[in-house]
Amino acid sequence: MSDIFSDKEGGLEAPTRSPVKWKEESFLNKEEFLEESERIYDVCHTCRRCVSLCESFPTLFDLIDESETFELDSVDNKNFQKVVDECYMCDLCYQTKCPYVPPHPWAIDFPHLMLRGKAISYQEKNKTFLKRARDKILTSTDQLGKIAKLPLVDITYKGISSSPKAKKILSSITGIHSDAPWPKFEEAVEEYIPDKITDIKKADITSGKVAVFAGCYCRNNETTLANDLLKVLEHNGVEAKMMTGDRCCGMPKLDLGDLDSVEHAMKHNSPLLLKEIENDYDIISLVPSCVLMFKQELPLLFEENKDLQRIKDHIFDPFEYLSIRESNGLMNKEFITPLGNITYQAACHQRVQNIGPKTKELLELIPNTEVKTIERCSGHDGTYAVKKETHHNSVKIAKPVVKKVDDSEPDYLTSDCPLAAKQIEHVSKKKLITAHPISLIKKAYGVK
Structure with missing residues (x-):
């Protein structure tokens, strides 16, 4: 051969x-x-x-x-x-x-x-009933977020998730490893409403108008992150707003092999995205997995769907978008706060989009800021790191990354994938300050 x-x-x-x-x-x-x-x-x-x-x-x-x-x-x-x-x-x-x-x-x-x-x-249905139930719950991110934030449920969940003893007792039932951190669910914050931009400037394939696809993570687990993006876009003369009515992109269900649920999510989200595109808005999502779903996986799963092909051409990673603006002289480079030493873990689902190291390049525009890049997987994967049977391997995969992070003694640890940063923080024995790259850009601008 x-x-x-x-x-x-x-x-x-x-x-x-x-x-x-x-x-x-x-x-x-x-x-x-x-x-x-x-x-x-x-x-x-x-x-x-x-x-x-x-x-x-x-x-x-x-x-x-x-x-x-x-x-x-x-x-x-x-x-x-x-x-x-x-x-x-x-x-x-x-x-x-x-x-x-x-x-x-x-x-x-x-x-x-x-x-x-x-x-x-x-x-x-090769797995046991308990494992199938666990996988279905963990990958039903929108529903899980709603239930976990209900009155009384939220208090109970927080109590159990913060108790090592309770997690250990429940591990045999939940199938979640007792050492794995449970996801935190945050109440929705007041949405930031950016000012209207009077002089909208197009650049290459960008329209100068952005609708932000929050997805399940920004809606449930880190609710201030979307506001940070809106403020950064506004600071760069881009008209920006949040999408409404969107649901999880379907990546967790894809990883599970539940392709019917992937199709269901696609049929819900694609008309919403297409409507924004028809109104001359580009789409940005802060989570690389969401962008990858619409750029690659969904167009390959539904090749006959012409709407998905159009969405593919109009959805961007935030730093890919800002980089296009920067190359056309439209990015605001008036940074007032240096960030010192940043250790940046390049997220897998961003790397495979083949857009280049845009996050690193833009962070390096900040004066008195040094960025050290680690191109290796954190081993999180959303569910892989929490499941009882794979948590050990996820930690094993993360350890080379964690060693490099610990050795670099950064002022900030950052990754485009919020879960990757949390995984590194969890495995590390050192106290790390973690922040999403967009939040770091906002900080460097001095924007509140």
Whole structure:
């Protein structure tokens, strides 16, 4: 196999991505999935370039290395699900490591193979009832946020989540690791209403008007973050507002393999997003996973949906958006507060958007500010870090990042992914000051 396409090896051509044909009957065919898994796993076995990314690859390679022939042919395919269970859809293997992605003839797409495995497992209800219930609750982020903030429920939740003893007792029922921090749910804050911009200036593909997609995280877990973005946009002469009525982007359900729920979320959100775009608004989301869903995953899952293709062209990471404005001389660079030493963890779901290190570049515009970048996963994944069976591995993945953070002794730790920053803070033994990069930009501007 290694000689057939040797002139094509190396992944030197720009990678392409095939649509996910998840509604075709063959997608959930277990035998066809196992056959494709054998093909892809065998390529991975001969390469092993991705071994340091996550636990999927060490799990696969251990199965092979501990087998009778030290080859894939002697691995029981009943164990293939162990590889799937360790994947948290970071997409780094496809975008940053694998030399055999399309247009290479081998056409390796490991993340979407894992998605297929997750979808089959979800349909077959392979997990215990308690684990399935836990996964459904954890990935129903909008509903969970509403329930956790109800009167009396909020007090009970806060009491349990802050008690190590209570968490340990409940761990066997909830399936949540006793050492994992439970998410905090914040009451909604008063929405900041920016001033109207009288002189709206377009720049390249940006309209100068932004509707902010809050998603479940900014709505439930860090409710001041969206206001920080609105203030930064206003300070840069961009007309900005919050979207209303939007729901979770569907990424948690994608990771679960519940593709019907992903479609349900898409059908709710896409008309809202399209309406804003038709009114000449661009879309920004503060969470890289949300942006990635609309830029990549949803267009691949629903290739026939032309509305999604349009949304894909009008949704931005906040620093991608500000960078476009900056390159056109439209970014406000009047910073008044230096930030000292910042350690910046580049979020996986931002890295795989292939927009470049925009966050780092813009933070470095702040005088007397030094930014040290860590391009390695924190191991959080939203649910991977809290589940009883994977928490240990998430901490293992995080430790190299935490060591670099601790050694750098930063004034601020930041990441575009708020959960990544919280994971690093949780694993670290040092007291860290964490803040989202947008909040740091706001601070540097001196904006209250």
